[in-house]
Amino acid sequence: MIDARDEVRSRIDSAQSSLVELSHTIHAHPELKFEEVRSSEWTAARCSDLGLTVEMGVGDLPTAFVARAGSGPLHIAICAEYDALPAVGHACGHNVIAAAAVGAGAALAAVADDLGITVSVIGTPAEEGGGGKVFLLDRGVFDGVHASMMVHPGPLDGLRPRITAVSHFEVHCTGKESHAAAAPQLGVNAADALTIAQVAIAMLRQHLRPTDQAHGIITKGGDAANIVPAHTSADWMVRARTIAELAELKPRVLRCFEAGGLATGATVEVHDVSPDYSQMEHDDEMVELYRAATEPLGRRYDGPEFTASTDMGNVSLAMPSIHPMIGIESAGAVNHQPAFAAACINASADRAILEGALGMALTTIAMAGTGVRDRLLASGGYAR
Helix, strand or coil: CHHHHHHHHHHHHHCHHHHHHHHHHHHHCCCCCCCCHHHHHHHHHHHHHCCCEEEECHHHCCCCEEEEECCCCEEEEEEECCCCECCCECCCCHHHHHHHHHHHHHHHHCCHHHHCEEEEEEECCCCCCCCHHHHHHHCCCCCCCCEEECCEEECCCECCCEECEEEEEEEEEECECCECCCCHHHCECHHHHHHHHHHHHHHHHHHCCCCCEEEEEEEECCCCCCECCCEEEEEEEEEECCHHHHHHHHHHHHHHHHHHHHHHCCEEEEEECCCCECCCCECHHHHHHHHHHHHHHCCCCCCCCCEECCCHHHHHHHCCEECCEEECCCCCCCCCCHHHHHHCCCHHHHHHHHHHHHHHHHHHHHHHCCHHHHHHHHHCCCCC
């Protein structure tokens, strides 16, 4: 175990410039969900350069990949993300996630056979509203994996972020055009349908649980001020503490959109844009092993936990998993703000790549040499 720890430290130190370069390259070329052609290729290529065997296009997703090393019975997956957000680019720091995953996988590749493990770096596209991990679960890419992990940058370190269930959907309202001044009575205002729905949702919030959330944006509000809008659309997200509570909440929100259509005479259609994300169930033993690996690096876990949603939650319901937050210096900015995107290539973000990689590698080594190994092997690994 001591030799393995020394080896992964050495491997990460030697790959430092390569990992930081990967992070900065992905950051400079943001690509949206399912469009991460260059980002996935760069990430996979770095895995190959560092000794892992790569398969591209897994799970019928062109921007997904698996990079693997070792052939031991205990199979650990490290998830890499690399998609960006519209307008604000890598304001969630997926460039850091990808580089840290590569670093951990490359370090573990050097000791995998000695530890009796198989390590897979799984490139997972479209975390930002596309549900890439859900598709990969359903299509067998995680089959046989006993446990999974990843690290995610944030304004603070955190061991158990509050990961809530979420549904992503789009709404389309169809009415009838008319001249807004000469003959407004001949029109059916699709924009009014969305306005009524938003007012209804605002009133509904009084009666929701504190952990329930509903929020969205108008993506099309009309074509001209003097034309009664006939076609409008919106993107919405509904979140709840668990997938069961989400199933209770979502119909209540959808009825608000139905009310807008009923009041105006517009037709309302709702389409899911991704599979629903579940809550995150953090594996307690893995969390404590990660804490033990990272506190000596200076990581502190005495602040508030971050709240968000991710398709890593679905993975955590399928197998033991962790999704700790690794803090970077962001001058008060939080994820999804432009200032946070800028912080994701500063010195603290570069340090987070290396410490996140080392933390995951040391956690895996500890798992391979403790009772956790027996528990994971007894589970038989994930099977659809």
